[in-house]
Amino acid sequence: MLATMEIVDILDKSEVLGQVILQSEVKQSFDEAKERMENDKEAQLLISKFNQMKDLYEEVERFGRYHPDYSTIMKEIRVAKREMDMHETIAAYKAAETQLQHLLDEVSQIVAYSVSDKVKVPKDGALLTDGGCGCGSGGGCGCKAS
Numbered sequence: 001m002l003a004t005m006e007i008v009d010i011l012d013k014s015e016v017l018g019q020v021i022l023q024s025e026v027k028q029s030f031d032e033a034k035e036r037m038e039n040d041k042e043a044q045l046l047i048s049k050f051n052q053m054k055d056l057y058e059e060v061e062r063f064g065r066y067h068p069d070y071s072t073i074m075k076e077i078r079v080a081k082r083e084m085d086m087h088e089t090i091a092a093y094k095a096a097e098t099q100l101q102h103l104l105d106e107v108s109q110i111v112a113y114s115v116s117d118k119v120k121v122p123k124d125g126a127l128l129t130d131g132g133c134g135c136g137s138g139g140g141c142g143c144k145a146s
Contacts, residue, residue: 017107026096026103033096037089046084053080 021027037043057077060067067073084090105123112119 021103021107024103026099030093030096030100033089033093037093040087040089043084043087043089046080046087046090050077050080050084053077 053073053076056069056073060070060073064070085094105121109121109123112121
């Protein structure tokens with residue numbers, strides 16, 4: 001593709017749009033929430049604990065209900081996830097992350113629909129979701145991937 005003045009202009013405008021998003025209140029709130037979470041020792045311990053449980057969960061998932069620790073691991077991972085999700089700084093980070101994702105989705109939709117209302121636009125961060133269940137596995141779970 002040859003770089004025309006029109007393409008250069010579009011790229012310049014997209015760079016300006018990116019800078020506006022980076023300087024937005026939503027992005028600043030996200031950065032602050034992320035920094036608070038990363039500096040919160042208790043939150044980091046909960047995240048670490050959850051990640052360790054996730055590794056055990058993946059091992060159990062290979063065998064399903066036939067794994068001897070299936071019930072124990074399934075219960076423990078739910079408890080670890082709940083503890084992590086209920087922690088104040090982690091919850092604030094996730095809320096800020098969701099707000100940033102909504103902003104990006106809205107900008108994507110506005111840009112896409114300015115081209116054509118027939119353009120498919122991912123919503124709610126659903127770039128990799130499928131046509132059915134929303135698992136994002138691309139049909140790996142047996143659902144119909146679009």
